[in-house]
Amino acid sequence: AVAIRTMGLGKSYGAGETRIDALADVSVDFGRARFTAIMGPSGSGKSTLLHCLAGLDRPTSGQVMLGDVELSSLGEKALTHLRRDRVGFVFQAFNLVPTLTALENITLPLDLAGRKPDAEWLDKVITTIGLRDRLSHKPSELSGGQQQRVACARALASRPDVVFADEPTGNLDSRSSADVLGFLHHSVREFGQTVVMVTHDPTAAAYADRVLFLADGRLRSELLDPTAESVL
Ligand code: ADP
Ligand code: ADP
Numbered sequence: 001a002v003a004i005r006t007m008g009l010g011k012s013y014g015a016g017e018t019r020i021d022a023l024a025d026v027s028v029d030f031g032r033a034r035f036t037a038i039m040g041p042s043g044s045g046k047s048t049l050l051h052c053l054a055g056l057d058r059p060t061s062g063q064v065m066l067g068d069v070e071l072s073s074l075g076e077k078a079l080t081h082l083r084r085d086r087v088g089f090v091f092q093a094f095n096l097v098p099t100l101t102a103l104e105n106i107t108l109p110l111d112l113a114g115r116k117p118d119a120e121w122l123d124k125v126i127t128t129i130g131l132r133d134r135l136s137h138k139p140s141e142l143s144g145g146q147q148q149r150v151a152c153a154r155a156l157a158s159r160p161d162v163v164f165a166d167e168p169t170g171n172l173d174s175r176s177s178a179d180v181l182g183f184l185h186h187s188v189r190e191f192g193q194t195v196v197m198v199t200h201d202p203t204a205a206a207y208a209d210r211v212l213f214l215a216d217g218r219l220r221s222e223l224l225d226p227t228a229e230s231v232l
Contacts, residue, residue, distance in 0.1 A: 001031070001032040002029045002030065002031060002032065002065075003030050003031060003032040003033075003034075003066075003067065003161060003162055003194040004029070004030040004053055004064065004065065004066055004162060004194070004196070005028075005029045005030070005064075005065040006026050006027055006028050006052070006053070006062060006063065006064050006065075007027050007062055007063045007065075008025050008026075008027055008061060008062035008063070009023055009025070009026040009027070009049070009052060009059050009061070009062035009063070009064060010023055010024050010025060010026070010059060010060050010061035010062050011023040011045075011048050011052060011057065011059050011060050011061075011217075012060045021216075021217050022045045022048040022217050023045045023048050023049055023052065023059070023217045023218075024216075024217045024218050025062070025218065026045075026049060026062070026217075026218065026219050027062075027219075028212065028219060030053075030162075030194060030196055031194070032192070032194050033188060033192040033193065033194060034188065034194060034195075034209050034210065035184065035185060035188040035195045035197070035207065035208045035209045035210075036195070036196050036197070036208055036209065036210050036211075036212060037197050037198075037199055037204065037205040037207075037208035037210070037211045037212070037226070038050065038196065038197065038198045038199075038211075038212050038214060039198075039199060039200070039205055039211055039212070039213050039214070039231070040213055040214035040215055040220075041215065044214040044215050044216060044217065045214050045216075045217040045218075046198045046214055047166060047198060048217075049198075049214065050164055050166055050196065050198050052064055052071075053066075053162075053164065053196060054083065054087055054089065054162075054164045055071050055074070055079045055082055055083050055087070056083070058072065059072070066082065066086065066087075066161065066162070067086075067161060069082065084109065084112075084113050084158075085113070085158060085160070086160050086161045086162070087160050087161065087162055087163075087164065088154075088155030088156055088157075088158065088160040088162070088163040088164070089155055089163070089164050089165075089166075090148070090151050090152055090155045090163065090164070090165040090166070090168045091151070091165075091166050091167075091168070092166060092167040092168065092170035092171055093171070094139070094144070094147040094148050094150070094151045094171075095151065096139040096147055096150060096151060096154075097139075098138065098139050098140060099138070100138070100139075101135065101136050101137060101138060102131060102134055102135050102136070102137050102138075102139070102142065102146075102150045103126075103135040103136065105139070105150055105151075105154055106122070106125075106126070106135075106150060106153045106154045106157050107122070107154075107157060108154065109154060109157060109158060110157055110158055113158075115158070117157060118159060121159050122157060124191070125153050125156050125157065125187075125191075126153060128183060128186055128187070128190075129149045129150075129152060129153045129183055130149070130179075131146065131149055131150065131153065134146055134150075143176070144171060144172055144173075144176060145172055145173070145175065145176025145177075145179055145180065146176075148168060148169075148171075148172060148176065148180050149179060149180060149183060151168075152168070152180060152183050152184065152187075156187060156191075156193065160193075161194060162193075162194045162195070162196060163184070163187070163193055163194070163195045163196070164195075164196050164197075165184065165195065165196070165197040165198070166197075166198045167198055167199060167200065168180055168181075168184070168197060168199075168204075169181065169199065169201060169204050170199075170200070170201075174203070177201070177203070177204060181204055181207040182207075184197065184207065185207045188209075195208075202228045202229075202231035202232045203228045205226055205228075205231045206226050206227050206228040206231060208226060209224070209225065210222060210223065210224050210225075210226070211223040211226045211231055
């Protein structure tokens, strides 16, 4: 099954001689319960693609289907609801609220949406992320790797259809990176989540099922079953 499909996706900034085509004619499927990495040089359109897939950016042309919903058919309010209920995000900067505990950070999106967590699901996520003894700690009392694991648990708390990760290991040492990537990998294999991750790091991309390579806003190639060596 397909979780996300793009058709002729394009995104341009500016107009006339200064126009930049950040994305051009990108048509690609992201399978359900698959882990996809997006790679490419700086400025190749990776973040723009991720933002269009997640409904954070409006494309200039083409379509994004998230499940059976075509994103451009949605108004701002419906798009906000979709992002809140069906999508999770992990960023390079962990973006935790410093005054809240780890557990409060994890459930914050649900609290803001006025939704009750699915206790069994949340328990499973917290067990897997391995933070049970850190749940009452504030972010400042956690290591960078632990903070990013909290951010991952937060992204998964609502059991979203898709988790988008933008350089999730960009600020982490290799040990913490392995923890975070192992968790994302596990959430795909064991929980059936769909994960789309932008990364520069071949070691990180090697956790994915597939790597898409962008250059100049276009899809150039893809690699199935990557290893760190094959990505390099
Ligand atoms: P990447 O994530 O691969 O580094 P981006 O998606 O951030 O690439 O950027 C793709 C291209 O679009 C770049 O040329 C960038 O300068 C341009 N771009 C991105 N965002 C904007 C913006 N808000 N305004 C103008 N140009 C932008
Ligand atoms: P676990 O305790 O589940 O083995 P790991 O974080 O060690 O947790 O690995 C989770 C999964 O990620 C492994 O089953 C493996 O398929 C994949 N994996 C682990 N290390 C790497 C690596 N260096 N490159 C690619 N995939 C890896």
